[in-house]
Amino acid sequence: MKEQRAGRANATMAKIRAIYGKRLRPEDFAQLISCTGVGEAAQYLKDSTHYAKPLEGISGENIHRGQLESLLRRAYYERYFEIVSFEGLGDVPFYSYITRKTEVDQILECITHINSGVFDQIVTLPVYMNRHTRFDLVALAKVRSFDELMQVVGKTRYGDMLKRFRPRDGGRIDYPAVELALRTDYFDKLIHSTYVFPDNVQLEEFLRERIDMINIINAYRMKVHFSMGGEEIRARMIPVPEYDSSTDRLIQHITQRKLDEMYAAPDRESFLRLLSASWYGREMEREGLTQMPTERALETLQHRRTRHAFAMANSTPAVFFTFNSLLETEINNVIRVIEGIRYSLPVEEISTLIID
Amino acid sequence: MASIERMLYTEIQGSESVLDETLYAISRSGLFHMEDATARLTGSNRRQERLENPYTRPLKQLSEISAVSGVKLAQADCADIPDSSTGAISEEIERLNASTSEIASAIRSVEEELERLRSVLEQISHIAGGSADSLDFDFEQLFACKNIKTRYGRFTAESYEKLPYYADKSFIFTEYGKDNGYYYGFIFAPLSEAEETDEILSDLYFERIHIPEYVRGNVSDAVAHLKDAIAAEEKSLNDERAKMAACVGEHKGDLDRYFSKLKSMHDTFELRSKVLITGGRFKVIGFLPASDEKAFREIFKGAAFEESEPVSVSTRRVTDKDDLEPPVKLRNGKFSEPFTMFVDLYGLPGRGDVNPTTFLAISYTLLFGIMFGDLGQGFVLLLAGIFLGHVKKIKLGRIIERLGVSSMIFGTLYGSVFGFEELLDPVYESLGITFLPFKTIANITTVLYTAIGIGVVLILIAMLINIIKGLAEKDWGRALFSNSGLAGMVFFVSLLLMLLGPSIGIPAGGTAYVLLLIILPLLLMFLHEPLSELCRGKGFRIEGSVGDFIASNFFECFEYLLGYATNTLSFVRVGGFVLSHAGMMSVVLALSRMAGNASPVVIVIGNIFVMGLEGLLVGIQVLRLQFYELFSRYYTGGGKPFVPVSINYDEMIS
Known part of the structure; x- marks a missing residue:
């Protein structure tokens, strides 16, 4: 019953759409790009956009780029909690997916630091999520070894997943394998958490599409930057969770066979040829993205598909998930622009950093 | 009885040499709704080449003088100022601007100082607002400590929550207040650890607030001292503003006339973008309420240029066959x-x-x-x-x-x-x-x-x-x-x-x-x-x-x-x-x-x-x-309103 209500929380849906109405427009980005310094950009965001509240106390003159970035990222989480608490949706598992994602991201971040021997995770740690995560984030930032990691997360479900990745003889932790395991589990749980909603098809299709896009982007990077073979790439891809195809209720944009062919492509050109023949390639062409660098084009397509899904979404979970993705992209865009300003990039170059 | 004013489609033609005078007369009449002649008559969306408005700069200067002195400029009779003397007006404004620039710069510097003092007072108030009773120390003595480094400033809520991570470090943060999601307080660290502490503070985006040297005594003394300093600066600001107002006020009558002249020239010039100019002739098109036709024609009769370069005004009723959308009054x-x-x-x-x-x-x-x-x-x-x-x-x-x-x-x-x-x-x-x-x-x-x-x-x-x-x-x-x-x-x-x-x-x-x-x-x-x-x-x-x-x-x-x-x-x-x-x-x-x-x-x-x-x-x-x-x-609606061109003396150019 509670889940049914959570699937059709109309007030939340209306609230999200109202918030979306305040999103940054191209003219806002044009104003941001024209700012001559980080302080001016921060002041603009504070005075003229929906970031006024999170940036309320800042002093435009003295603000540091990292601090501004940190406040913007926090704004994302604050918005998330604001929406979830509006109709008390927090205790429905699906709506806590951002906390689960934060947990996964921070464990992976921790492993990166263990492997590199540089321990500054605290700098970017989203410490405000500590109240919600199933382990202590500050303790995680203090971790210096795999054993210490297990002490912090061992009693959570991540303990069981991580123990098989214990490095031998003080060697490095197999990061790609851990990442695959954690992300696979995250998406699996995420998709399963949507099954409680009476009308989850739209969202499930979107999530499967999202996995496809992540896999294609990663496969392209592995092919181009590391010249990996088909089997190797396939082993590192997030498996799309199984579903009962006999019901034929979900639209699948690409088959596993086509994806495998792409992974096995001998070189970049063959990969791109196969990509352009697929549904995703045709979408890129329809959106006029073929002249862009491939990675950028794929990321842009992912964003536009999210925007489309948001516009078409008619259930609260679908609106909620797609909105959060759009907000995340917007914040990343702002952060890229601010970095561009900080490093005095030409205006034209900064413009190309925005995903739209 | 309610009705809709019958509109006449109107074309005004004349020599380009009297365009500005014509536009000025039209604007002053407040009777004419102007349409874009270039778009309408040539079918092109491209407007007449847009020239830089020469009256914008002197008007901006006037606007600045008005803002700094607090003297509000108003419409005044400027009929005696010939169009040819706008250059001289601009020079006059430049001169006044230069003569007031010294007072303006003094005002700016006092304003900046006031802002700084208010900001320091606000920060110090956080200390006073925390637990002022327990802060019965002398700022001078605090900053003079030889073995302890003291910093005053603020953390964001996020950085504040990260402080437990540094629990094993040898600095302490004494919190004195919270405002707008920031935590204010002192950092105390042994001199030997000062460098490392500063690095950590930098990682945590600690915003240091510098307490000026003249802040002495305990918190209450400092607050009192700052309030006195602010009062003195406010008095000084009022004095400077009064000086400025007196200086500008002397010329108020002239400035109002200059403003009126320049504004009328400026707004008239802006209308040029809707005028079709070709072969030394201009054409202005638009709509005129039929009841005002006679009065509108009269405005050209008394114009100085009417004898040498007459302007022709032709009007006609709008019929169903016309592809025109008359405005509604x-x-x-x-x-x-x-x-x-x-x-x-x-x-x-x-x-x-x-x-x-x-x-x-x-x-x-x-x-x-x-x-x-x-x-x-x-x-x-x-x-x-x-x-x-x-x-x-x-x-x-x-x-x-x-x-x-x-x-x-x-x-x-x-x-x-x-x-x-x-x-x-x-x-x-x-x-x-x-x-x-x-x-x-x-x-x-x-x-x-x-x-x-x-x-x-x-x-x-x-x-x-x-x-x-x-x-x-x-x-x-x-x-x-x-x-x-x-x-x-x-x-x-x-x-x-x-x-x-x-x-x-x-x-x-x-x-x-x-x-x-x-x-x-x-x-x-x-x-x-x-x-x-x-x-x-x-x-x-x-x-x-x-x-x-x-x-x-x-x-x-x-x-x-x-x-x-x-x-x-x-x-x-x-x-x-x-x-x-x-x-x-x-x-x-x-x-x-x-x-x-x-x-x-x-x-x-x-x-x-x-x-x-x-x-x-x-x-x-x-x-x-x-x-x-x-x-x-x-009823269907969807008509466009009748908006006669006019000179807007209420709008400043900034």
Whole structure:
């Protein structure tokens, strides 16, 4: 019953759409790009956009780029909690997916630091999520070894997943394998958490599409930057969770066979040829993205598909998930622009950093 | 009487050498609505090449002088300043700007110092606001410590939450206040650890706040000292501003004239972008209210250039064949004029529309009065309307004023004063009237039937307006066959008579009646489009297949039928609100009886509540009835407003 209500929380849906109405427009980005310094950009965001509240106390003159970035990222989480608490949706598992994602991201971040021997995770740690995560984030930032990691997360479900990745003889932790395991589990749980909603098809299709896009982007990077073979790439891809195809209720944009062919492509050109023949390639062409660098084009397509899904979404979970993705992209865009300003990039170059 | 001003399409031509003078004359007249001649006459969207406006710079300087000195510039007579002397004016402004620049820079520097002092005071206040009692230390002594490094500043909430991570480090943070998501306080660290502490603080984006050297003594002393310093700077700022105002004030008369001249030249120059200039000749096009034609021609007769370089003004009526969209200027009577804002809200009359303001004003006032009838509350509305409309100059106030009077009239008919339904009874009895037909609570059925009756009358009037306008425009389809045309009206009235006639003693029915007055009009509405085409002389044509035609017109007719029913029943709300008003006030009176000694308070609060809530609701509901039930029958809207070009002396160039 509670889940049914959570699937059709109309007030939340209306609230999200109202918030979306305040999103940054191209003219806002044009104003941001024209700012001559980080302080001016921060002041603009504070005075003229929906970031006024999170940036309320800042002093435009003295603000540091990292601090501004940190406040913007926090704004994302604050918005998330604001929406979830509006109709008390927090205790429905699906709506806590951002906390689960934060947990996964921070464990992976921790492993990166263990492997590199540089321990500054605290700098970017989203410490405000500590109240919600199933382990202590500050303790995680203090971790210096795999054993210490297990002490912090061992009693959570991540303990069981991580123990098989214990490095031998003080060697490095197999990061790609851990990442695959954690992300696979995250998406699996995420998709399963949507099954409680009476009308989850739209969202499930979107999530499967999202996995496809992540896999294609990663496969392209592995092919181009590391010249990996088909089997190797396939082993590192997030498996799309199984579903009962006999019901034929979900639209699948690409088959596993086509994806495998792409992974096995001998070189970049063959990969791109196969990509352009697929549904995703045709979408890129329809959106006029073929002249862009491939990675950028794929990321842009992912964003536009999210925007489309948001516009078409008619259930609260679908609106909620797609909105959060759009907000995340917007914040990343702002952060890229601010970095561009900080490093005095030409205006034209900064413009190309925005995903739209 | 309400009507729409007839507009004349106007072309003004002349030599390019007198363009600016011509545009100035047009602007000053306030009679001419200008259109883009380049786009209209050449079919191009490209406007005349845009030249930089030479009057922008001196106007900006004037604006700065005005802002810094606080001397507000106003329109003044500048007729004696020839156009050729604008260069000299600019130089004069430059000179004044230079002579005031020293005072302006002193003002700026005092403002900056004041801002800094206020900021420091705010920061120090965080310390005082924390636990000032325990802070009985001397700032000088604190910063003079040799073995301890002290920093004062603030952490974001996020960084503050990260402090436990550094629990093993040898610095401590003493928090003295929280504001806007920031934590304020002192950091104390041993000198040997100062460097590492500063690095950590940098990672945590600790914003250090420098306490100026002149802040001495304990917190209370520092706050007092800062307040004195701020007061001194404020006095200095006022002195400098007074000096500036005196300096600029000396030239106020001249500056007003310069401003007026430059602004008129500036705004006139801006109009050039809409002028077609070719072969040394210019052409300006636009619209002129027919009633102002004579006055408009007069403005050129007295112009200095009229003899040497005459300007030709040609006007003509706009016909249906013209591909022109004249602007709309409504002409309304005194009573209906404030209601123009509702017409604006919906959209000004489009081509073929009537001016709906009078009908709207009368029906709106009538319906509001019926729904909100109360002599006392109406009087309060009248007073509020007078205050808002005449003192505050809010247009809605003048509408409220009229609604108040209407409410008072109907309140008198209902016998209702601030919710007391019997208060007027003795008055009526003394006049020999013992029975009030609209005494609301006693006559619920009468009220509801009357409401529907009023709705029917208003709908019929709306239909009649539509028919008359359709006939005047020779739009036979609209006048005769539409659902708000003659066919619709006959159908609506006949159906109502058939349904309600017997109960009021009018027998209506029978085969001939049904065939001629119900079926035939319905059939005409069904064939509305092909019959309209036939009337236009284009033959009886059906677009698309016959099947599609039947299907789409069947549903359209079905919608008409539903429309007649819903439009009529919609007016039940008029009666509903009459009853709800009486009902709510009876609750207020019941509560007041329960309140004992506080009874007058309850009555006053209750009346204010009912007036606020119900007044707003009734206002919205009546507007809804106007827009949905009545406008939909005779009005389309979508016209563009008549905006004559003029010189805007209220707008500064900054």
